Amino acid sequence: MGNNREFDNISKKSIDMLINSTFKRHGISLDKPQRLNLKEKQELKKLVRDLQKGVNSLTRTTKK
Amino acid sequence: MESRVWEGEKPMVSGRQVSNWNALDPTSVHPLENETQDAGQIIKSIQQSFESIIIKDSADVEVTSTDTQAAINLQVALQAAISLVISLSIADSDKAERVTQDLLSRLTSNQVNRQQTYIENSRGVKVSTTDTDVAVNAQVLLQVLLALVAKINIL
Numbered sequence: 538m539g540n541n542r543e544f545d546n547i548s549k550k551s552i553d554m555l556i557n558s559t560f561k562r563h564g565i566s567l568d569k570p571q572r573l574n575l576k577e578k579q580e581l582k583k584l585v586r587d588l589q590k591g592v593n594s595l596t597r598t599t600k601k
Numbered sequence: 602m603e604s605r606v607w608e609g610e611k612p613m614v615s616g617r618q619v620s621n622w623n624a625l626d627p628t629s630v631h632p633l634e635n636e637t638q639d640a641g642q643i644i645k646s647i648q649q650s651f652e653s654i655i656i657k658d659s660a661d662v663e664v665t666s667t668d669t670q671a672a673i674n675l676q677v678a679l680q681a682a683i684s685l686v687i688s689l690s691i692a693d694s695d696k697a698e699r700v701t702q703d704l705l706s707r708l709t710s711n712q713v714n715r716q717q718t719y720i721e722n723s724r725g726v727k728v729s730t731t732d733t734d735v736a737v738n739a740q741v742l743l744q745v746l747l748a749l750v751a752k753i754n755i756l
Contacts, residue, residue: 548741549744549748552741552744552745552748553748553752555704555707555745556704556745556748556752559700559704560700563696563699563700563703565691565696565700573689573755581686581755584682584685585682585747585750588675588678588679588682589743589747591675591739592675592679592736592739592743595667595672595736595739595740596740
């Protein structure tokens with residue numbers, strides 16, 4: 538499909554809007570995010586990377 | 602002619618046995634009927650996967666199938682990570698919990714996956730099946746997680 542990138546953008550935008558509207562409804566502003574130390578940041582980064590890897594391998598099977 | 606359809610054991614979903622739904626029986630409750638979503642509700646999703654693969658009188662057959670359980674575990678891990686990122690950015694834990702529930706209740710969906718593969722009298726066949734529903738759900742959750750991490754700017 539040639540429009541994959543376009544779909545990607547649309548889905549990113551709609552997810553952004555969903556998050557924004559949910560936060561807004563609960564009266565949350567994200568001005569002061571909690572500070573994480575270096576170790577915590579690294580752990581979180583690794584977690585996100587691992588999850589990304591897991592989802593990618595699942596999607597790769599789908600494309601076969 | 603004997604029936605070629607093999608029906609596997611019905612899976613347990615959320616600790617209860619899924620009963621057969623009969624479209625002609627007015628008292629029969631559809632498996633998805635009671636699955637309503639509202640903000641305060643605990644996240645629920647029905648994920649049923651009925652997959653059967655029958656291979657008969659064949660040689661050199663290779664079948665690859667998605668491990669649905671692994672995919673669902675991944676989905677749960679993604680939900681937990683979303684919850685974690687939200688709780689890091691919102692100091693009030695009750696509020697963080699409410700936001701997480703609200704967000705996830707919009708994303709999880711009810712899914713029923715049915716696949717039947719029948720291979721007979723074949724040689725050198727490669728078959729790959731995937732539970733697309735679970736894969737799509739995991740992808741949406743990942744997108745939400747990435748968007749949250751970017752938005753909250755904690756990394």
